Every structure is written in C-alpha cells, then in structure tokens.
Amino acid sequence: MLVSAVIPPGARIGDKLEAAVQLPPGSRTSSVKYGILFQTELHNHELAASTRDAMSANGIPLGKSPVASEGTLLMGNRLAIAEGPLVAGHEANASKDPDGGIDQPKAARIWDGVKCQTDRPYYFLLDDVNAQPRLAMVIAERLNAVFPAPGEKVTKLADAKVSGKPLVVCFVPPTYRLNHTRFLMVARQVPLTPIASDSTYRKQLENDLLRSETAVTAAIKLEALGIDSRQALRVGLQSDSPWVRFASAESLAYLGHADGAKDLGELAEKHPSFRPQCLTALASLDDAVCLDQLAELMKKPDAALRYGAFTALRNADEKHEAVRGKHLNASYHLHLVAPDTDPMVHINTERRAEITMFGSRFPMRTPFSFPLGKDFTVSAKEGEPTVTITRLVTDKNGEPGTVVKQTRTDLAEIIVGLGDLGGTYAEAVEFLRRTQKAEVTTTAIHINNAPHGLTIPQLAMIAVTDPTVEKADLETRRIGRSDVVQASYDLPNDADRVKALQVPEPTLAPRTGPGRLFKRDQ
Secondary structure: OEEEOEEOOOOOOOOOOEEEEEOOOOOOHHHOOEEEEEEEEEEEEEEHHHHHHHHHHOOOOOOOOOOOOOOOEEEEEEEEEEEEEEEEOOHHHEEEOOOOOEEEEOEEEEOOOEEEOOOOOEEEEOOOOOOOHHHHHHHHHHHHHHOOOOOOOOOOOEEEEOOOOOEEEEOOOHHHOOOHHHHHHHHOOOOOOOOOOOOHHHHHHHHHHOOOOOHHHHHHHHHOOOHHHHHHHHHHOOOOOHHHHHHHHHHHHHOOOOOOHHHHHHHHHHOHHHHHHHHHHHHHOOOHHHHHHHHHHOOOOOHHHHHHHHHHHHHHOOOOOOOOEEEEOOOEEEEEEOOOOOOEEEEEOOOOOEEEEEOOOOEEOOOEEEEEOOOEEEEEOOOOOEEEEEEEEEOOOOOEEEEEEEEEOEHHHHHHHHHHOOOOHHHHHHHHHHHHHHOOEOOEEEEOOOOOOOOHHHHHHHOOOOOOOHHHHHHHHHHOOOOOOOOOOOOOOHHHHHHHHOOOOOOOOOOOOOOOOOOOOO
C-alpha cells in the first residue's frame, strides 16, 4: 500500500492531517480498513502555475521557458515527520461507487499525530492605537530579558518586525515547551520597564503571594519579572496554605528551579484540582529530581494520578528507564511500568495507540475463549497454565491455515503474543475489554483516565473564596472530563475578585401553613 503524505496549502501542523491511501490497480479496496504509515516526511506543496502567478504579482522576473508545467506539484519545506497507524473508513474520505453508494476508503488519519520539524513562533500584534515600531522593539527586548533562550540555534527569544503593521515574533522557551498556554499568560504580564528589586510593585507582589486568595495571580506576575523572583517564591514554599505552595512551586519550575519539586508531587497526590498543572510543571523542568518525583507518583494507588505521572514522564523523556516500552507490530505501544505495585491497565484511545500496564503480574482465571475480529482467537482450558493464541492465515496458494502461539495466563504476555502474530491495536483492545466483561481477571482496566482539572484563571477565581481547596477539588470531580477550554490568557482583576466575594441573596422559603405566603420576619 502506498501512502501519499502531503500537507495541503494553509493546513496547520496542529490539525489532524490526512494521508491519501493509494492501492495498486486492480486491487480490492473494500477490504482495507486500516494501514501502517512508516516514517514519512510531510511537506507543503503548491502548483507551479500558482507559484508563477505569485512571482509575477511581486515583480519577480520569470524565464521564457518554464521548468515545470502548470499542473506540476512543487514540493516545499519539510514540516513534519509522521508514522504509525492510519484510521480509515469515515465517509468524508470514501469515494462514490458507480451505483451511487459509498465505495471504499481512500484516505486515513494519522492517529499518532506528527512531529513538527519547524519552529512555530507566536505573533504578538500591536493594536491600532499602539502600532509603533519602537514599541514593538521595546516589547521584544523585554521578552528577551525575562525569558532567556540559551543554545546555539536560538540566540534570542523575540524579535520585532516592522514591515507593514508592527508585530513581535516570539518563540516558546524550552521550559514552557509542554505548556504554551502558561507562556502566553506570563508573557502578557511582563512589564514594559524593568522592575528593581526594591520597587513597590515587587514588594506588593511578594506580600500578595503569601495570601491564599491572591497567591496564584501574584506568582504569575512574579514569574513574569524573571529569575530575580526566585527568593520570594522560595519563601512561599514554607507557607501552610496549599494555594501559596502550589503557586510558588509551579512558578519556580518554569523559572528553571527544582526547589518545589517535592511540593508539586505532594500537591498532585492530595489535590485533584492542582494535578494537571503540577505534573506538567514537573515534566517541563529537565531535572533528575523532578523525573524521579514523577516515577514515584506512578506507584500511588490513584489511577488517574498514576497514568498522568506516566504521561508527564514520557513527555519529558520518552527514553527514561521508568517508561520504556515496546512498539508491537508497528501498530501500538505497550509499556510495562512501575513493577512491584498494584496491577492496573490503562487503554488510551486518544491520538496515541497505547496500552500502559502498571505492576509485574496480571493473572487470569480459566477457562475462557475470546474470538478477536475475524482472524484471532485467544483461549485457555480450565486448570491449564497456558493460553493458546490462534490466527487464521492464507498461504500463497490460497489455502487456509492457522498459526498458533502459547503464553502463560498473564494479560501482558498475551498482549505481546498478539502483536507477535500480527495483531493490531484493535485486537489488543478488544481482548482487554472482553476479559473485563467476562470477569476473568482481577486487574483494574481504565480507559482514557487522564487527570482533568481547571485552568489557572479559574483556579485564581476559586481561590478568593476557597482557602482550603475543597471547593476546587469538588468542582474538578464534578467536571469529570479533561477538555476544559482555556477561555482567556488574562488573569482575574480586582473587579472579578469583588464579584467572587459577593454573597448571593437568600431565597425566601414559602410557608406551608395558612395566612401569609412568607414568614413575618421575611
């Protein structure tokens, strides 16, 4: 199967890219439901005719003899590298057969996404009132001063562009690579003029940091002042307030210091509302103390915390010993992690084909027999210590046959055996779901149980009336999902705090007896 992987003009790397599936002439595409995309470079492209029109419009001279015809597709820059399973079959990518019905899938989605190969900056646009090139240069200088970008490739973080409307082109610093939202929020709080160490503004922020109702906002603004805020944030780690400790430890991590790594781990375990932010902060800091903290959190009993810590550690260092896994049949990832802990299995069905198994032993009860798809069967007889995995195959002469593999009665070994026989992620997930439904295993199986929480602006608002974090934790459990939308990059202002402190008027209780509708004192 050939795969044409090109990005259409105007597409963004963050979008779900489409790869056209092309089969040899005469083959039956109706049987194609999925495929494997091996490592492929994705390029942008444009027609030669459109390129010549654009060059003419900009006054660039053209040769008399075109090198390429008008319909030639010109390949551009390498934007990304993609590989992994292709999910096909949705109607948008299905062709029409001559009878008017849906024929076969002609395109598929790259489930695992892509690895971007280009730097993608953010653009800070100046409004019409302040559209001055000099102001754009001042903003760029201040961002470079607050967010240093070490390394040979990038000598500075931001640069001002004055062609046309002034704007600032800004790259994300390494410590914010996993949390672009926070970088944009902090960057908006950077003062246009440097703040001295003994300034009234800094002292006010240091005082606000030690109050639970203003700690989150103050920490963001101190972080926006740069590394000089480290000492004030370290003082916040000694506070008894969970809000102050959380805000201080998180800002220290993004400033490149591991002083609050232990506090982030403790808060992630105790407070679900802080969990996503704490885990991301630990993963963002390239420090052995933070990575070890994530590895320890993978051993905790809370299922969401365990998988969240695993994901954070994998994002920080996919080659870390604690999260290494196997790529079975070039179809899905299997990770055996946190040995000598309570067994747990997590299935991920969002973007990454991944099964994560916590613990070292995953026993099963016999007997059982599970057909998987059209080709596989997993069965075990009562009292026998082995499981038989059977796959139906067809030889070169078209004669049917079987391939058999035996493993122990262990979930992990059976998953590996399925992959060795050519099983895909679909068969592996179906097997785990059938074992759960048939109750032949005591291992807990979770699906997409990643930590969910509130955004920083939402936490800052709740902190005004919730010094113990009980309300925030309750709200996090009530939401019950991980797709909370970031509505704004702005922090709450004084008017928002006043509104949050306002107590709603009590409702009048109707009177059940005869006479007045409400009690006399109301």
